Amino acid sequence: MTARPAIYPSCPVPADSGERIEIGHGGGGKLTQQLIDRVFRPAFAVSEEDLTCDSAAIGRSNSQLAFTTDAYVVQPLFFPGGNIGSLAVFGTVNDLAMAGARAMAISAAFVIEEGFAMADLKRVVETMKSAAKQAGVGIVAGDTKVVERGKADGIYITTSGIGEIVSPGPIRPHAARPGDAVIASGDIGRHGMAVMAARESLGFEPPIESDCAPLFKPVQALIDGGIELHCLRDCTRGGLATALIEIARCAEVTIAIEQAKIRVCDPVRGACEILGIDPLYVANEGRFTAIVAGSDAERALTILQRYDHAAAIIGKVGEREGSTDAKIRTIGNTRALDLQTGEQLPRIC
Amino acid sequence: MRFVDEFRDPEGARSVADAIAATATRPWTIMEICGGQTHAIVRYGIDRMLPGGISLLHGPGCPVCVTPPGIIDAACALASRPEVILCSFGDMLRVPGHEQSLLAARTGGADVRMVYSPLDAVTLARENPAREVVFLAIGFETTAPTSAMAVLYAEQEGLANFSLLSSHVLVPPAMRQLLADPASQVQGFLAAGHVCAVSGYRDYHAIARQFGIPIVVTGFEPLDILQGILLCVRQLEDGAAKVENQYRRAVRHDGNRSARTAVKKVFKVQAQEWRGIGRIDASGLTLRSRYARFDALDRFAEVRVPRERQTECISGEVLRGIRKPDDCPMFGKLCTPEHPLGATMVSSEGACAAYYRYRRMPEHV
Numbered sequence: 001m002t003a004r005p006a007i008y009p010s011c012p013v014p015a016d017s018g019e020r021i022e023i024g025h026g027g028g029g030k031l032t033q034q035l036i037d038r039v040f041r042p043a044f045a046v047s048e049e050d051l052t053c054d055s056a057a058i059g060r061s062n063s064q065l066a067f068t069t070d071a072y073v074v075q076p077l078f079f080p081g082g083n084i085g086s087l088a089v090f091g092t093v094n095d096l097a098m099a100g101a102r103a104m105a106i107s108a109a110f111v112i113e114e115g116f117a118m119a120d121l122k123r124v125v126e127t128m129k130s131a132a133k134q135a136g137v138g139i140v141a142g143d144t145k146v147v148e149r150g151k152a153d154g155i156y157i158t159t160s161g162i163g164e165i166v167s168p169g170p171i172r173p174h175a176a177r178p179g180d181a182v183i184a185s186g187d188i189g190r191h192g193m194a195v196m197a198a199r200e201s202l203g204f205e206p207p208i209e210s211d212c213a214p215l216f217k218p219v220q221a222l223i224d225g226g227i228e229l230h231c232l233r234d235c236t237r238g239g240l241a242t243a244l245i246e247i248a249r250c251a252e253v254t255i256a257i258e259q260a261k262i263r264v265c266d267p268v269r270g271a272c273e274i275l276g277i278d279p280l281y282v283a284n285e286g287r288f289t290a291i292v293a294g295s296d297a298e299r300a301l302t303i304l305q306r307y308d309h310a311a312a313i314i315g316k317v318g319e320r321e322g323s324t325d326a327k328i329r330t331i332g333n334t335r336a337l338d339l340q341t342g343e344q345l346p347r348i349c
Numbered sequence: 350m351r352f353v354d355e356f357r358d359p360e361g362a363r364s365v366a367d368a369i370a371a372t373a374t375r376p377w378t379i380m381e382i383c384g385g386q387t388h389a390i391v392r393y394g395i396d397r398m399l400p401g402g403i404s405l406l407h408g409p410g411c412p413v414c415v416t417p418p419g420i421i422d423a424a425c426a427l428a429s430r431p432e433v434i435l436c437s438f439g440d441m442l443r444v445p446g447h448e449q450s451l452l453a454a455r456t457g458g459a460d461v462r463m464v465y466s467p468l469d470a471v472t473l474a475r476e477n478p479a480r481e482v483v484f485l486a487i488g489f490e491t492t493a494p495t496s497a498m499a500v501l502y503a504e505q506e507g508l509a510n511f512s513l514l515s516s517h518v519l520v521p522p523a524m525r526q527l528l529a530d531p532a533s534q535v536q537g538f539l540a541a542g543h544v545c546a547v548s549g550y551r552d553y554h555a556i557a558r559q560f561g562i563p564i565v566v567t568g569f570e571p572l573d574i575l576q577g578i579l580l581c582v583r584q585l586e587d588g589a590a591k592v593e594n595q596y597r598r599a600v601r602h603d604g605n606r607s608a609r610t611a612v613k614k615v616f617k618v619q620a621q622e623w624r625g626i627g628r629i630d631a632s633g634l635t636l637r638s639r640y641a642r643f644d645a646l647d648r649f650a651e652v653r654v655p656r657e658r659q660t661e662c663i664s665g666e667v668l669r670g671i672r673k674p675d676d677c678p679m680f681g682k683l684c685t686p687e688h689p690l691g692a693t694m695v696s697s698e699g700a701c702a703a704y705y706r707y708r709r710m711p712e713h714v
Contacts, residue, residue, distance in 0.1 A: 020456045030687055200465055266350050273353065275465075276697070331359045331571050333394020335707040341686045 028238030028283075029340035053172050054233065055099035057165060066101035068092060069160035077120065077154055079198040081190070081210030084157055085127035087285060090214050091236070092161035093135040097216040098232040098288060100167030100223060106132065107141035107160045113152040124155065135214040137161070167223050173250035175230040180317040181297030182255055183290045185218060186211070186308035187263035188240050192282035193271045208267045213286030218307040227300045228293035235287050241280040241326065241337045243289050248317075248325040255326040256334075257315030265310075277344050280328075280337070291317060352598075356570030357393075365575040366398040369582055376402035377585050378534045379578060380527070380670050382520060383541035384411030384698030385569050391703040393571045403582065406534065406670035409523055409626060410541050412488040413440050413696035414668060417622040419654040420516045421446030424485045426652050427514065427645060428459035434477060436462040436470045437485035438492075444695045447658055451485075467492075467499035467513075474503065474511035483645045486513045489541070490548040493517045493634055494608035497615035500636070500643045512645040515635060518621055520544050521552045522632035528560045532671050537581040539567040539574065542596035549604030553592045561590045568596040615640055624657065624692055625665030664691030667700050674704040681705055 024031040055068035072088045093103045108128065112121065132139050169175075190211040197204050215234060222229055231251075233243040240262070248255045264272070264279045272279045292300045297313055304311035321327075326337040355361070381387060387407045390396055396405050409415055425446060428435035435451065442451040442463060455461035460480075464470050467484050474482035486496040496513060503511040520541060527533055540553060545566045553564045563584035567577030577595045584591060594600055612634070621633025636644045646652060662684070666672040674680050674693065684690040686702055693699035697706075 022452065022456050024452075200469075202465070269350050269353065331357060331362050331393045331395075331398075333392070333397060333707070335392065335394070338706060 024341060027340065027344075028236075028242055031341065032238075033339065053099060054095040055101060055163070057099060057170070064165040066096050066099040066163045066165050067160070068095040068099075068163075069158065070095060071156065071158045073153065073156050074195060075153060076195075076198050077124070079195050079210055080207045081194055082212035082285070083124055083127050084155060085124035086131045086212050088157040088159045089128050089131035089135060089137075089139070090212055090285060092159040093137060094215045094234045094285075094288070096161050096163035097214075097219045098171070098234050099163070099165060100171040100219065100229065100232070101163030101165045102216055102220070103135060103137040103161050103163045105140045105162050106137055107143075108139055109143040109158045110145070111152055111156040111158075112144065112146050113154055114146055114149040116154055121155065124157075131214070135216065166220065167229060169229075171229050171232050173231050173233065173247040176247050176251035176253055176255075176291045176317050177230065178253055178317055178319045179294045180230055180291045181294050181300070181313050182244070182257060182315040182317060183292065183297065183300055183304060183311060184235075184240060184262065184314045185215070185288045185290065185304050185311050186286070187265050187268070187310040188235060188284055188287055189264050189268040189272060189279035189282040191285040192239070193268045193277075193279075195283075196275070197271060202271070204267060204271055206267070208271060211284055211286035215286065215288055218304055219288075221303050221306070222290065222292075222300055225299060225303045227296045227303070229290065230293065231291040233289055235284045235289060237283050238340065239279070239281040239283055240287075240289060241278075242339060245325040245337060245339055247289075247291060251317070252320050253317050254319065254321040254324050255315060255317050257326065257328050259328055259330045261312050261314040263310040263312055281340055281344055353570065356568070356572040358572065362393075362395075362398065362571050362575055365572060365579055369403065369575065369579050370400040372579065372582050372586055373400055373402055374586060376404070377536050377582055378404050378406060379537040379539060379581050380406040380408045380535045381539040381567070381574070382408040382410040382524070383544070383569075384414065384696070384700070385543070386539060386541065386567065386574055387411070387700050388698055388703050389569055389571060389574060391707045395571055395574055398575070399578065403578065405578075407667065407673070407700040408670055409527070409623065409668040410489065410520065410544075411668075411693070411696050411698040411700070412492065412518070413444050414664070414692040414699045415518060415623045415626065416441070416444065416487045416516050416692070417624045417654075417657055418446040418692075419622070419656060420485070420487075420514065421451065422448060423646070423652050423654045424451060424483075424514055425449055425454045425459070427483050427649060428454045428461050430481075430649075432479075433481045433483055434460045434462060434473055435483050435485065436464045436473060437487070438465075439463045440696055440698070441485060441487055444692055445689070447655065467496045468502065471499050471502050471506075471508065471511055474508045475506065478510060480510060481648075482511050484511075484513050486515045486517060489518055489520055490544045490612075491546075493612045493616065494547060494605070497611040500615045500640055501611065503643060504640070509642075512643050512648045513636065514645040515616075516621075517616070517634040518623065519618070519632050519634070520548075521556060522629050523623065523626070524556055526626070526629050526632075527669055528556070528562065530669065533669075535562070535670060537562060537585055538564045539577045539581065540564050540592075542566055542568040542573070542600055545594075545596070545600045545604060547605050547608045549602050549609075550592055550594065550600065551602065557590045557592050563590050564592045566592070566594045566596050566600050568599065622657065623668075625668045660690070662691035664693040664699075664701065667691075667693050674701040675708065677701075
């Protein structure tokens with residue numbers, strides 16, 4: 001090899017001012033973590049545990065309540081398998097379910113853009129009504145604001161929910177421990193790819209449908225079945241991989257999963273292959289991962305398969321291995337899973 | 350899923366890896382051209398399945414990585430004009446020019462949009478007659494045909510508000526340049542299957558002959574890549590220097606004729622700057638004079654493409670296969686996907702990003 005030149009032609013450091021909100025700050029990956037750590041955590045001074053759970057537990061007696069809130073922005077507002085209304089209801093019901101809580105009441109706040117079609121609003125609200133009925137919860141309080149045309153993207157909905165914790169012990173990410181089994185409640189990637197296909201008019205045939213659904217029933221079945229549940233997390237923004245990484249960080253463990261065990265339906269796989277997107281990081285709205293005591297794994301699986309035959313034991317929790325949060329075994333390799341930097345962007349070719 | 354599962358079968362992969370081990374009697378160095386192949390190799394640990402003597406070098410075939418920063422500067426300058434809608438492929442939006450990336454320009458207020466195809470940009474032009482739609486057209490032989498079709502459709506529809514900022518590049522001239530470099534260690538090539546699906550592999554025979562080097566047109570799944578390596582190692586052991594086609598299910602000798610015809614009609618070949626590599630003769634595509642009105646640099650004559658500035662990042666050497674990402678002292682420390690110092694860390698197909706994503710843990714865990 002010849003001597004290398006002293007200076008190599010290449011690109012400089014890109015500007016990273018941190019002075020403005022970027023799209024990636026909402027992606028559920030590293031930038032979102034940074035935003036929480038640098039802006040919200042110091043300001044609200046809540047405990048780290050509350051910030052890392054899907055719902056906060058409140059109350060001091062045995063009968064505890066869970067409380068959660070979430071904002072919903074999605075384009076397009078209507079997509080195969082659901083719309084922003086079903087997301088807003090199921091999302092909050094599911095965040096409560098992930099704390100082992102049955103939703104008791106939900107509030108909904110709407111920010112609507114001037115000129116938004118009344119028929120579309122009615123469609124969204126009707127969907128919310130039937131979603132709430134399906135989830136067995138009432139929408140008991142609400143608020144509406146209208147902003148000038150161009151100041152919002154159609155409609156934004158924020159829902160908050162309160163629920164009664166029905167699990168005997170606390171269900172939280174910190175409780176995951178070595179020896180636990182990792183279960184996925186079904187196949188992954190449907191919601192994110194359904195929305196992406198609808199947004200970009202990709203025209204997959206048949207269209208991919210969102211998995212948007214309430215999750216309390218399978219959670220209750222696990223509790224009723226006496227399963228030793230340590231942690232539940234719905235695999236929404238950032239997908240299954242992000243959920244597992246967050247759990248592993250809280251519990252200071254390393255989670256190992258196997259590619260071959262993770263179910264992805266063919267239409268979603270095909271779409272991900274075409275676009276160069278990893279389904280592990282694609283959002284779901286009706287799937288969760290359950291971390292259960294290893295000895296209960298098979299029983300928990302049998303219960304979950306009653307709700308979704310694609311439920312599977314995908315891996316296990318192990319002792320912490322250095323800086324590795326989660327790892328996945330593929331053909332010739334075991335590789336670390338990392339949070340994404342921002343949004344997943346389709347590859348070029 | 351058909352055409353995927355059979356090419357990711359662990360046992361099949363193991364048996365091809367065993368065949369490679371049984372064939373190789375001495376060390377060989379093979380370069381995969383395409384960033385998609387690099388990604389698959391690192392993701393599935395294919396290099397770790399190979400016998401110790403076989404090393405893989407990662408080539409310059411990431412279209413995002415080799416796009417010169419000056420073009421991104423020009424794209425950002427265009428995007429900052431209020432009448433312009435600047436669109437490109439998703440991956441391209443994150444890559445920094447000298448000053449900023451297109452995503453940063455969008456955060457600052459520019460109208461930058463992600464599209465899946467240049468034809469979507471034509472649709473945008475049709476739907477926004479009062480705006481100027483500029484498509485940042487990058488990529489190898491794979492993406493050039495759709496850029497050409499976009500121009501032909503825009504012409505057919507009489508759209509006067511659509512143009513290309515073109516930075517298309519061609520693979521064979523880069524292969525020649527790499528082989529002519531005295532520092533090159535490349536003894537065999539895995540050629541990029543998707544590029545050859547479009548352009549065919551006629552041009553590769555002369556390269557194989559001139560440099561006495563085997564070239565295997567190879568696909569992107571783990572078994573494709575292992576079979577490509579096996580064919581290449583067999584040739585090297587036999588002292589052969591032929592062009593072979595491993596990726597027969599997608600690639601024909603003459604490629605896709607209608608795609609080639611469209612490219613030839615719209616573009617002509619010219620010298621091209623490659624990020625980190627420099628100028629390579631006859632390695633780029635520019636619009637023919639009859640389509641000059643669709644050339645953004647013609648249309649917005651005051652927009653300049655600055656020359657690439659020099660920095661200390663080694664991505665130029667990574668792109669030429671002279672060094673590997675983890676040879677760099679800044680890799681994973683000062684240089685990460687959140688704070689990339691070079692394009693190979695920015696693009697998901699870039700070698701540094703692939704190493705960062707898949708290679709930051711001990712070998713056997």
